[in-house]
Amino acid sequence: MSNYSIKKSSIEDFCVLLLIISLFSLKSIPGVMYIGQILFLVIIAIKINKEGISFNYYTIFNIMFLIWSIISIFWSPKQSSTIKALKPLLQLTVLCICLLQYYRNNCLEKIEKTLYYFCISSVILFIVIFLKTPISSWLEIIKETTNASTSAGRLGPTVGFQPNALGIILSFSSIIWLYLFLKYKNKFSAFMYLILCILIIFTKSRKALIVLLIGSLMYFILYKGGKKRMIMMTIGAICGLAITYWSILNIPFLYNMIGFRMEGIFSIFDSAYVADASVTTRSDMINIGINLFAEKPIHGVGLGNFSYYYYYLLGGWAETYSHNNYVEILSGLGLIGFYLYYFIPFKMLYIMIIRRKQFFSYNRELFSLILILLSLRLFIDYGMVVYDDEFIQLLTVILYSGICYLNFGSKIKNKEIIN
Numbered sequence: 001m002s003n004y005s006i007k008k009s010s011i012e013d014f015c016v017l018l019l020i021i022s023l024f025s026l027k028s029i030p031g032v033m034y035i036g037q038i039l040f041l042v043i044i045a046i047k048i049n050k051e052g053i054s055f056n057y058y059t060i061f062n063i064m065f066l067i068w069s070i071i072s073i074f075w076s077p078k079q080s081s082t083i084k085a086l087k088p089l090l091q092l093t094v095l096c097i098c099l100l101q102y103y104r105n106n107c108l109e110k111i112e113k114t115l116y117y118f119c120i121s122s123v124i125l126f127i128v129i130f131l132k133t134p135i136s137s138w139l140e141i142i143k144e145t146t147n148a149s150t151s152a153g154r155l156g157p158t159v160g161f162q163p164n165a166l167g168i169i170l171s172f173s174s175i176i177w178l179y180l181f182l183k184y185k186n187k188f189s190a191f192m193y194l195i196l197c198i199l200i201i202f203t204k205s206r207k208a209l210i211v212l213l214i215g216s217l218m219y220f221i222l223y224k225g226g227k228k229r230m231i232m233m234t235i236g237a238i239c240g241l242a243i244t245y246w247s248i249l250n251i252p253f254l255y256n257m258i259g260f261r262m263e264g265i266f267s268i269f270d271s272a273y274v275a276d277a278s279v280t281t282r283s284d285m286i287n288i289g290i291n292l293f294a295e296k297p298i299h300g301v302g303l304g305n306f307s308y309y310y311y312y313l314l315g316g317w318a319e320t321y322s323h324n325n326y327v328e329i330l331s332g333l334g335l336i337g338f339y340l341y342y343f344i345p346f347k348m349l350y351i352m353i354i355r356r357k358q359f360f361s362y363n364r365e366l367f368s369l370i371l372i373l374l375s376l377r378l379f380i381d382y383g384m385v386v387y388d389d390e391f392i393q394l395l396t397v398i399l400y401s402g403i404c405y406l407n408f409g410s411k412i413k414n415k416e417i418i419n
Contacts, residue, residue, distance in 0.1 A: 012047065013110075015040040016102055017117045019095075023390045024169055025124040028132065028160030037095065044098040054104050058344055058400050059097050065340040066093045069303045072333055076302025077309075085304030088388040095390075096397045103401035108409075111366075111402050115176050119192070122173040125159070126195060133158040141202050142257065155202040164384060167208025169391050170196045172373060175215040179369045182223055201257050207383045209258055211376050213244060218375075222368040282323045282383075288314055289327030293334065300334035325381035341387065345396065348403050349374055355407065362410040370402045 015036075022036025053059075069082075069089055076082040103110055133155065140153050156163035174196040181189035200208045217237035221230055248259040292301055292309055301309060306328055310316035322328045329338050352359065352371050359367040377392060377399070386392040 012043055012102060013113060015043045016099070016114060017120065019099075020114070020117045020121045020394070021124055023394070024118075025121045025128060028128070028158075037091075041094070041098060044101050048098075048101055051101075051104070053097075054101055056100070056404075057347070058100060058397070061340055061344050062093050062097060065337065066090065068333060068337050068340055072300065072302045072337070075299060076305050078302075078305055081304040081308055082302050085388065089303075092388060092390060092393045096393050099394060099397045100401065103397075103404075108363075108366075108405050111398065111405060114398050115179070115369075118173055118176055119180065119189075122170065122177070122196060123192065125169070126192075126199065129155070129159050129199065138202075141204075142253075154204045155199065163203045164205045164207055165389070165391070167200055167203035167205030168211065168380065168384070170200050170203065171205075171208040171211040171215065172376070172391070172395065174200070174212055175219060175373065175376075176369070178216055178219055179223075179365065182219070183365050201254070204258055204261055206258070206261050207380055209262070211380060213241065214379075215372050215376050217241065218372045219368055222371070223365055281317065285310065285316075285322045286324055286327050288316075289322045289324065289331040292331040293327075296334060298334045298336060300330065300332045300337060303332045303337075306331045321385045323384060325384065325386050328385045329387065344400065345374070345378055348400060349378065351403055351407065355410065358410040359406045362406060362413055366402060367406060370399050370406070374399050 018036045019040040022033045026032040066089060069086060073079050073082045073086075137155075137158055141155055143153060151157055151163050154163035156166040159166070161169070174193050177189050177193040177196065180186060181193060197212060200212055217240060221233040221237060224230075224233075248254045248262055251259075288310055289306055292306065295301075304321075306322045307319045309331075310322070311319035322331065326338075329341050333341075352367075352374065356367070356371075373395065377395060380386065380392075
């Protein structure tokens, strides 16, 4: 490799690192987020100018989804809501397609580098949280509270994040740290995993805690392989979940931090628990969104217009989104929009399942990580709107690139074995 190629690759790597840090660590610092995006876009634009743009299913379906979202302006009752929703969608579509150009040629090195960049970002985020969250806020967080429907008394706002959004970043990052620890047996990885687990508790995010628990336990089960080991790890995981369940409901500190919020989730399965306002409101929103979809199943009511119907026509508590990505897409863009948005994520999951044996034998650790992160990424769509979420969308690009690498590499390996 020439010195020019090494230098060019280093500049690209740095811009991707800066992009991730600016979006997920330094969001509360004005201007930094935009500087990171502009530098990244300039470098990738130069790359595209020299090498051309790489078109694939991800690029095609994302552009088609964006076009369909723009077209929905024509039948949106409140066009300003659609235009407002289109701004971050357009930004993210450009960023994600550009990031995909960075992973050309199915390069494992760049995929693993990006996983490291997410970890570096989480370290910086931890430092920023420590520096920007005053003692008074920490004391407010650990106070006993019974309000499960507010961001008050939760970690997040002091660093520019809604608590659930911060919790999701921390939970997915913690699973990546676990991946690095089990692969390289690095003590710092274990330390950061524990630090992020503690911070997740302080966000009081139910979704983040579920992602952390399920993701960690699934990775422990999958990463080594072997039926006997998987059975033993599954038994251990069930015991671990039982201990966690008992702890968050019976240890006063954990109950005050997260247990009282988890009771709302448990109420779905057990009438002995009382559903809080957050759970009942979200349930109502889902029903309203399904009814809107039933009225206009093909094209929906227009991107971002669930909030208009919910507040102005149906007496909702605020002009807000549905808190469920499946419902938000179905109600806003109908079956066409739903197909264009979810074709790629579910196609990715389908490929991971049907080629699991080949992928597992080719790169066990990476296969396990991608399968878990992808499954959790689709799971959290039920509890939050993510089509305009930077973290989830960039993570999806990385997972897509990882699956392309596994698919390409495992096929090459099989050909070598046959020959």
